[in-house]
Amino acid sequence: MPQEFYSEDVTAGRLNTYEAVILASQEARRINQMRMMVDQAEGEEKVTTTAMRRLAERKIEVKYGDGEETEDPQDDASTGQTDSAGR
Numbered sequence: 001m002p003q004e005f006y007s008e009d010v011t012a013g014r015l016n017t018y019e020a021v022i023l024a025s026q027e028a029r030r031i032n033q034m035r036m037m038v039d040q041a042e043g044e045e046k047v048t049t050t051a052m053r054r055l056a057e058r059k060i061e062v063k064y065g066d067g068e069e070t071e072d073p074q075d076d077a078s079t080g081q082t083d084s085a086g087r
Contacts, residue, residue, distance in 0.1 A: 003052075005053075010024075010055050012056075012058070017081035020055060022047070023055055024052050024055050025052045028050070028051035034067055035047070
């Protein structure tokens, strides 16, 4: 059964919906690139689902152009970083 994500869970008052969508897409691309670099087969969970779950669990570090962070990463393995310009 597919996992459902609600905007309130993903944004949690720290992001707007647009930012959440951009972050999730960037994280999905990062996960997919890493998977392809190590020649790993696709897992049971789609990369977009993994990205949304990581965003909901606040495992993605969010940085803005001024260097201000909105959330500290909860695990050291998290390297998904972005700023408001999408870099």
